[in-house]
Amino acid sequence: MPATIEAERPTISERRWSRSLPTLTTALDSLPDRLLFAVPKKGRLNQACLDLLSGSDIQFHRHNRLDIALVKNLPLALVFLPAADIPSFVGEGRVDLGITGRDTVAEHDALNPPTETTGCEEIMDLEFGRCKLQVQVPEKGDIQIPEQLIGRNVVTSFTNLSEAYFRDLESKQSQANGNTNGDASQAKLSTNVRFVGGSVEAACALGLADGIVDLVESGETMRAAGLKAIATVVESTAVLIRSKHPSDPKLVNLITNRIRGVITAQKYVLCTYNVERKNLETTSKITPGKRAPTINSLDEDGWVAVQAMVLRKDTAQVMDKLIDAGAQDIMITKLENTRTI
Numbered sequence: 001m002p003a004t005i006e007a008e009r010p011t012i013s014e015r016r017w018s019r020s021l022p023t024l025t026t027a028l029d030s031l032p033d034r035l036l037f038a039v040p041k042k043g044r045l046n047q048a049c050l051d052l053l054s055g056s057d058i059q060f061h062r063h064n065r066l067d068i069a070l071v072k073n074l075p076l077a078l079v080f081l082p083a084a085d086i087p088s089f090v091g092e093g094r095v096d097l098g099i100t101g102r103d104t105v106a107e108h109d110a111l112n113p114p115t116e117t118t119g120c121e122e123i124m125d126l127e128f129g130r131c132k133l134q135v136q137v138p139e140k141g142d143i144q145i146p147e148q149l150i151g152r153n154v155v156t157s158f159t160n161l162s163e164a165y166f167r168d169l170e171s172k173q174s175q176a177n178g179n180t181n182g183d184a185s186q187a188k189l190s191t192n193v194r195f196v197g198g199s200v201e202a203a204c205a206l207g208l209a210d211g212i213v214d215l216v217e218s219g220e221t222m223r224a225a226g227l228k229a230i231a232t233v234v235e236s237t238a239v240l241i242r243s244k245h246p247s248d249p250k251l252v253n254l255i256t257n258r259i260r261g262v263i264t265a266q267k268y269v270l271c272t273y274n275v276e277r278k279n280l281e282t283t284s285k286i287t288p289g290k291r292a293p294t295i296n297s298l299d300e301d302g303w304v305a306v307q308a309m310v311l312r313k314d315t316a317q318v319m320d321k322l323i324d325a326g327a328q329d330i331m332i333t334k335l336e337n338t339r340t341i
């Protein structure tokens, strides 16, 4: 059950609809008039996605254990799926829109290269869920570079990306050794890449692997397991993706604009201050705004009031610089929502 979105009482037709739902597949088939939007059902991206839907005024009621929710105020249905499966559903056009990690899209594409009609199109970087898929080895071991893992055991949940990564390494090494017999990239992989679904970091200590390929955010899990990173395979954040031919492109645009508005509001704050007109050129360079700062005259001769959007992460530095440039009465206001182009 989503924690931050307070569920409203379902309508009678929604209750009937959910009672009549035997499986997810038949449910999807019975929703021809609704755009389908996949969101991670659990895990690291789940809560941020629910917050994004709430900020975008996408109202829904999710019944306990049910992986589909009808949206009350738009012709949309949410489908709750494991993050790693979302690129397949979107890429094959079964679902129109989705939010997942860029790493999962890359993992899908490594096995199913996009064609003119299949594959996912990235609409927007959502700037949360930032992490790196990295090659890791025991900190105290003898392996220092990924080439030393060639021909050895590697464990991961990202087998397609890992195989592609080691295939590339093997092919480069083979060329460096002067091997020109045939296409090295088609040769059998000598590195043994094996799949595990979770707790990948335990594989080296348990003797299952010489190295792993796993996600790193803070690095705490990696260090706690006595591992160190020696290479990065992919850098990832959460992304909004769409299928190549969504059922309702206009609605896709509307949802995209709403989500972009929420993301912008999270990223920026509104900075207002008063400044003497003679210092305005300097302060405008500090706060150029997204397009240009808004400037209003003050009732006091020679003074103006300025408003501009500032990146939230730069707020303290911008305020320091404004003070040095002669600005006064500086205020920072949180943005609830935005619609900018």
Ligand SMILES: Nc1ncnc2c1ncn2[C@@H]1O[C@H](COP(=O)(O)OP(=O)(O)OP(=O)(O)O)[C@@H](O)[C@H]1O
Pocket: 042, 043, 044, 045, 082, 083, 084, 100, 101, 102, 103, 104, 129, 130, 131, 198, 215, 216, 217, 218, 236, 237, 238
């Ligand atoms: N430590 C992390 N920090 C930031 N983002 C992460 C982290 N781990 C995973 N992610 C992102 O979240 C996506 C989903 O990963 P997660 O491990 O939450 O999935 P899950 O397997 O569905 O959930 P769970 O691990 O709870 O079973 C990843 O593909 C990645 O994009």
Ligand SMILES: O=P(O)(O)OC[C@H]1O[C@H](OP(=O)(O)OP(=O)(O)O)[C@H](O)[C@@H]1O
Pocket: 044, 197, 198, 199, 200, 201, 214, 215, 216, 217, 218, 219, 220, 221, 222
């Ligand atoms: O660098 P950190 O901040 O420590 O995060 C990295 C960990 O997060 C993910 O696992 P998760 O906790 O989602 O569980 P899992 O091992 O079951 O996938 C990932 O697989 C790492 O183990």
